[in-house]
Amino acid sequence: MSGAARDLTGELLARLRAERPRVHCITNAAAVAYTANVLLAAGCIPSMTVNPPEVPGFIHGASALLVNLGTLDPLRAEAIDVAIRIARTDGKPWALDPVFVERSPTRLGLARDLARRHPAVIRANRAELAALSGSDGGDAAARLLARESGAVVVRTGEVDFATDGTREVEVAGGHPLMALVTASGCAATALMAGFLAVETDRFLAAAACLAFVKAAAERAGATARGPGSFVPAYLDALYALDPQDFGDRIASP
Ligand SMILES: Nc1ncnc2c1ncn2[C@@H]1O[C@H](COP(=O)(O)OP(=O)(O)OP(=O)(O)O)[C@@H](O)[C@H]1O
Numbered sequence: 558m559s560g561a562a563r564d565l566t567g568e569l570l571a572r573l574r575a576e577r578p579r580v581h582c583i584t585n586a587a588a589v590a591y592t593a594n595v596l597l598a599a600g601c602i603p604s605m606t607v608n609p610p611e612v613p614g615f616i617h618g619a620s621a622l623l624v625n626l627g628t629l630d631p632l633r634a635e636a637i638d639v640a641i642r643i644a645r646t647d648g649k650p651w652a653l654d655p656v657f658v659e660r661s662p663t664r665l666g667l668a669r670d671l672a673r674r675h676p677a678v679i680r681a682n683r684a685e686l687a688a689l690s691g692s693d694g695g696d697a698a699a700r701l702l703a704r705e706s707g708a709v710v711v712r713t714g715e716v717d718f719a720t721d722g723t724r725e726v727e728v729a730g731g732h733p734l735m736a737l738v739t740a741s742g743c744a745a746t747a748l749m750a751g752f753l754a755v756e757t758d759r760f761l762a763a764a765a766c767l768a769f770v771k772a773a774a775e776r777a778g779a780t781a782r783g784p785g786s787f788v789p790a791y792l793d794a795l796y797a798l799d800p801q802d803f804g805d806r807i808a809s810p
């Protein structure tokens with residue numbers, strides 16, 4: 558399993574770099590520039606417009622969509638609604654990042670509505686997954702949410718977990734400095750949307766993205782002296798990593 562998954566990670570990364578999918582990101586104010594830089598370093602093209610009248614045009618030409626609730630405001634809420642409608646009409650995959658749903662009942666209600674609008678992937682940390690699923694955010698909750706929503710559910714942390722309700726993987730490695738750089742998770746969800754654009758099996762796309770991010774973070778962490786020097790090292794690693802650098806980090810739980 559792990560060998561095949563590693564080969565697939567390399568293959569999907571090669572596809573990403575060859576096809577350069579454009580990921581349209583409706584994301585939070587803290588994440589915009591970092592997310593765009595992560596996408597570019599990995600081989601994708603970012604676009605970040607949130608002005609609702611312009612969103613349909615941007616989605617029509619894009620390959621995938623990211624919806625991130627981190628700094629929700631009326632403009633972004635409208636942009637999200639329009640963007641999902643167009644993405645679904647166009648048959649493009651979209652990824653949901655339900656940032657801080659545990660901190661706002663309004664946001665939690667919106668995230669639950671969005672989860673019913675067929676996201677390809679929902680990527681959350683444990684607290685967000687717990688709130689969204691009304692549980693402890695454990696593996697069983699992720700599995701149930703995946704079955705209910707039809708999305709691949711990904712929980713990130715020291716060890717990442719992904720499930721489509723039937724298949725599941727754990728991805729270890731990376732570096733703790735990831736948690737000290739704001740928008741690490743936000744940018745990873747955007748990158749996952751890029752992988753969804755080049756692989757129709759959403760579970761394999763998500764697993765490959767997780768392995769790629771962990772491998773790049775591990776390489777960056779080897780030279781970083783703290784969060785500040787971690788960021789450029791991480792961008793360089795996303796840019797430079799080759800398939801043989803992934804290691805056997807994807808495992809069955
Ligand atoms: N202790 C850790 N060790 C290794 N990797 C980690 C650790 N904590 C988080 N990560 C990695 O950091 C990335 C972001 O995961 P995290 O769960 O922190 O997201 P998040 O809370 O949504 O972040 P943000 O909202 O700031 O974007 C993932 O790729 C995850 O694998």
Ligand SMILES: Cc1ncsc1CCO
Pocket residue numbers: 585587588627628656739740743
């Ligand atoms: C710090 C912060 N506040 C709202 S979104 C965000 C980025 C991490 O999700």
Ligand SMILES: [Mg+2]
Pocket residue numbers: 654656657682742743
């Ligand atoms: Mg987050």
